[in-house]
Amino acid sequence: MSVNMKCYDTTPCIRCFACMVGCSAENRLRLQRDDYIGVEKSDQEKMPQTYHLTPKRKEFGTFPDSRQVTAFHHCNHCEKAPCLDICPVDAIIRRPGGEVVIDHEPCIGCSSCVDACPFDVPVITDGKAYKCHGCYDRVENGLKPSCVNVCPTEAMFSGTKEEVLKEAYKRASLYTKVTGKEHIVYGADKVNDYVGSLLWVTIIPKEDLDAYQLDTDPERTVMEARNFAKSAGAVGAAAIVVGSVGHLIYWIGKRKEKVQNEEQNHG
């Protein structure tokens, strides 16, 4: 199976938020289907764990040169997903299509994924972690992800990685030509060593990366230090065991030699 990719194009987006509504509706239906919640309750309660695509509104500049930007906050399905690596119960898996998915059955809600994610994506509710699953089951059955399915302007589109990148670069090139502003496909190339490249990319004017809160160096420095400490700790522990055994053997030999010398001197 080829790797799947999603793309959000900021230019044709009309801020109708149908993608977010579609995402939440899809996830409520999933919870109903899996008997986690009844129909009435899922219709009445806010249930933040069902919103895997959320708006992050921010205002920039000072009046009259101010503007408001609504960024999209979602899982990027990182190439080197730190959440997947850190999960102690292997509840986070990568589907054949590349989607990073939380299996709620083994999840113990330890928040390790929350701490490892540099995009602040997973949320813990009722002792389980939730985040976008890329509608992997829809995709594996030939459907589009819910957010893509409901987008009226094709600002969200998906497909195989090759198809999406081809279309994304084509659009970015067109926008650059028409507007005179350089447009890039954020996440198509390696973002940094911590997350690698992304399977949810964004077409955006390069100058608007900050406005759309797209981090050019997403990381959790302390988690990288933690990983280093683990490796260094393993080497250190092995060195201590070898050193201790070596010292004990040396010490016993030296002791015997010393006792023999003392006996000879006294004898």
Next chain:
Amino acid sequence: MAKTIKVYGNMERWFHSHLVHFVAFMIISGLPVLSHSFDFIAYGVGIPVSTLMGSQDILSAGMSFLRFIHYTSAFLLTLMAIPFVLYKLTNFTTWSMWPDKWGIKATIDGTAEMWKFYMKQEHVSFGKMNIGQKFFAQGVVLCMIVIFISGYMLIFRDMFSVEVASYARGAHAISFVLLGMLLMIHIYLATHPTNKNSYKAMFKTGEMDIDFIKDHHGIYYDKLKKEGKV
């Protein structure tokens, strides 16, 4: 003249003995969260737990149980540490872990003395603790403080931002790795034949032969003599 003298008080011995149990529980229950290399612990615990509880995932059942053990041990250790810390704070300035002499030269001299004792088996004169023990004790106290604070921050993580909680998780793991290495060295040297008198004093009687102190801990002997204790 008494042949032995009390070198470890009842409170110190009581705390150390139980600290061993709780730290062992916390290490065993924490390792699988730190690294997948220790998943076998969670699986070992998870098999009976998942059978008894009827849960499907062995690893999750084991990890949940180990988390319960980790939290319980942490809480009991905290309760146990309160009287010990209060007791130790009354004589903060006289702790054996503080250096007898400060400075680079004193550190080099102290290290050279340890080298002579453990490698050349020459007669040297230590204080109650040698420089290695002092560094160990300082390291352990520092790591324990970081582990304690970051551990409770993780338990009550809703009070902090995700980023702060992330720092707490990192600090908890890093200080544990350091503590683990220190403990390995400590256990080796504590059970080393040359330290059997100290081992016996800590785990059995609390007392040490004065002749042994005079022979191996000359600086400490002089201090005791000055205080009129021997």
